[in-house]
Amino acid sequence: MPAQLPIQIDRRTRTTLQDQLFNEIRQLILSSRLRPCSALPATRELCGQLGVSRNTVLLAYERLIAEGYLETRPAIGTFVTTHLPEDSLLLQAGRVALKDGTAVRKRCPLVFRGRPHGVYNGGREQLPIDFKVGRPAPDSFPVKRWSQMTAEQLRLASENLTEYTDPAGLHRLRKAIADHLGPARGITVSAEQVLVVAGCQEALNIIARLFVHERTRVAIECPAYQGAAYLFESYGAELLPVPVDTEGLQTSRLPGGEVSLAYLTPSHQYPLGHTLSLKRRLELIDWAGRSGAYLVEDDYDSDFRHHGSPLTALKGLDHSGCVIYLGTFSKSIGAALRLGYMVLPEELVEPARTVKTLLNNGQPWLDQAVLAAFIASGGFANHLRRIRRTYLHRRDCLVEQLHKHFGEVHLSGLEGGMHLTWRIPGDFPDAPRLERMARKEGVGIYSLPTGAAYCKDTDELVARTIMLGYSSLGEVSIKEGIARIARIVVAPLSEEAAVTDSSLCSLNQSAADYRSPA
């Protein structure tokens, strides 16, 4: 006769009695306390023991049989399954090494070597006034319109919601993007060259999978966008940093020999904000011809050009098909949309589509359908007009406040985008320190490393550069934020500020080239 089972039933938890019984018996078997072939109590007995209904026991036994833990022998009873591997059970119970003498190996090691870039703010405290870089104004999101469009697209969706979508993206969205790029960026492409992705970051992954393995040579701006540098690094690339000055990437310092990729931000250099000059654009395309490199143009915030017509993209100059163009809706609509696109030279269209298919079978249908409708209806153009005006005012307000409190200030990146950089004077605390001091006053300002910039051998630049995003802050907050910084700096320099190393004031070439606003 089987002994009573050592089972505890807890009537206070939310787990059903049947589930508890199932789990307890299963655990007895897996921990080898109930051995293979041993008999279980009859259901009648067990329900008496536990004070539960017979049905509860019957259903638990049934499930244990279905999952292979128990077996019935007609007219005899219910038993722990005969053929369960005893070694496994003892191993599960943590009692023995494997009987056959083989050792338990350490799990296979990670081959991944990488570090995350810092765009997500979650770990940081919420600051009352935060000059975050590259964030759209929260109240600019077209909530009402988006609700309506979503309802409409859902109504018309039919099987599109349950089916797999074209991994290259919804055709009408690709068409809308291609049509937008002509007037907006001077790029003439067909919808077929447009691949919809989850943002520039995902686009960079697709490019890395296409071209990068151990020791692939990748030229990159210095300083550069961290998300790109860390990504290529994680694929094993050899990064070749090229310094930037006020005309953007210094083409004269591009590496010789074969190079696979050059990553750059020609419209509004990240992080410093300079625009790549026409002369250098042409030289860069020449260099691509000599080095064999594809040029990766990350046009992250080019929707905001504060003066004159929109600037033609580097891609618009590209007659040899060497430019891979990346665009995003993270800056123009919202980062949480996770929608962007890449424009590919013909020969890369199919390989990139294959990588995207293998990666995640494409972007969600509904988000694409809503965005396509938003662009096609003219809603996107209106939205851009509206926020451009807002961001221009905020930029002007920020510049004015900086002048008001600090007199002549050295700023760059004013022509466009959503942030500017400020070369702080030599008698200020260095930038990382100033950032910490401001944070204590509830103001978020960013030195290059915390502003998601990749900096190599740029200590002096790091010490003297502050990034100020203005797009997500109202003018009242901008005024208050700059006033608080002024109070920190102008107040008798605290002990912390006093230890500023004056050697940091000798600026290197790229920093010295900052200009003051006209």
Added chain:
Amino acid sequence: MPAQLPIQIDRRTRTTLQDQLFNEIRQLILSSRLRPCSALPATRELCGQLGVSRNTVLLAYERLIAEGYLETRPAIGTFVTTHLPEDSLLLQAGRVALKDGTAVRKRCPLVFRGRPHGVYNGGREQLPIDFKVGRPAPDSFPVKRWSQMTAEQLRLASENLTEYTDPAGLHRLRKAIADHLGPARGITVSAEQVLVVAGCQEALNIIARLFVHERTRVAIECPAYQGAAYLFESYGAELLPVPVDTEGLQTSRLPGGEVSLAYLTPSHQYPLGHTLSLKRRLELIDWAGRSGAYLVEDDYDSDFRHHGSPLTALKGLDHSGCVIYLGTFSKSIGAALRLGYMVLPEELVEPARTVKTLLNNGQPWLDQAVLAAFIASGGFANHLRRIRRTYLHRRDCLVEQLHKHFGEVHLSGLEGGMHLTWRIPGDFPDAPRLERMARKEGVGIYSLPTGAAYCKDTDELVARTIMLGYSSLGEVSIKEGIARIARIVVAPLSEEAAVTDSSLCSLNQSAADYRSPA
């Protein structure tokens, strides 16, 4: 005096006159027909020549100056910029090799070697009756509820739409998933171990980046899901196929030595549909201890268990932390959502989160917020109950029709999921041929390769196996579809069928083990 510019203005296109003028002059410069330093006509002259307003010419000139093509010399005139690199211009015009003698290199080669798996149906014709595998019923999508929830989440979103979201996923969604996995799959995990991804396919990429490089050993079912096999292959893995039979993967044939990963579908083997037996589950976990491998459990369609209680996942047996569990909402709600998740052993949580950050900064906020609300409100549980009933009826209808038309049929994978496999008799045309014949009659049925199965050395299995998805077809269509197939097969065998190679009828072990439904 500068000559007249060879410019054509077209008044019939939608491009503005100013844009046309800008483009034409820019093209003259880039093609080196207007050389550096050459003078441009005065605006007054040019507007006379072209018959456009002076303002149009002024604005075009202004933009060309802003972009660096032209420069003004006060009181003298407007000129093509002096310092433009002539070599570049000539190169752009396609006229000369680089003057400095360096050759133009071929673009850097692709390092990517991969092929896309076939889940997207876009390239194929629309068939009136399509037994597609693994597609939810199109009319099952909760359209109205989704509209309402989206509107509500948008209303409450505040800065969540414009900010970057936690790359690991929205915490309340991770919590809802963790809570769901206890009762549904017998898995006890914290929200912190759940990583939200774009579906199982993306999860596999994250795993590949963590563990796979050139010649990493990856065990895989044979036949297996194509999307997994092709993916690991594209990362350079050495695939080690392990045959399956009616108890699932044959543990006795697992490879020896160190192995990094084993990919499998224990609940409903893809493509054949078997459930991995408890004995083998335990043996597999032992093997993981000996080989050092992580077991990747792809639980793609486990929400549908047609008999008894839900089956405990392999992860539910895992006390040593060797199982990485993958789940998806593609099968339970809709593939176009692109939402799934992975459950990670503690030590992989941070590395996987880093990979996901570098990959695409996480999933869209709105989709996650709506899904979390759907689960938390009980809507998901109701939805599952409803469609489970529907799919069970459809499965029963399909089995009944097969019996009716073909007598005793050998089916597998009936216990759960959204498709079954049919071992067709030896006197039928082989499966790929039957598939083509059915297609001509407007009926989609799938042999293993077109059903997104990876098959290596399984010619006989391929010849005799047909996959039939039933979840997206109404009962009327199921009846008509099977009747049409019966007409094809029962009709005097056509010339095409007559050439069937009888050698294909000798089935290999795994195919011979198919069982007939009870």
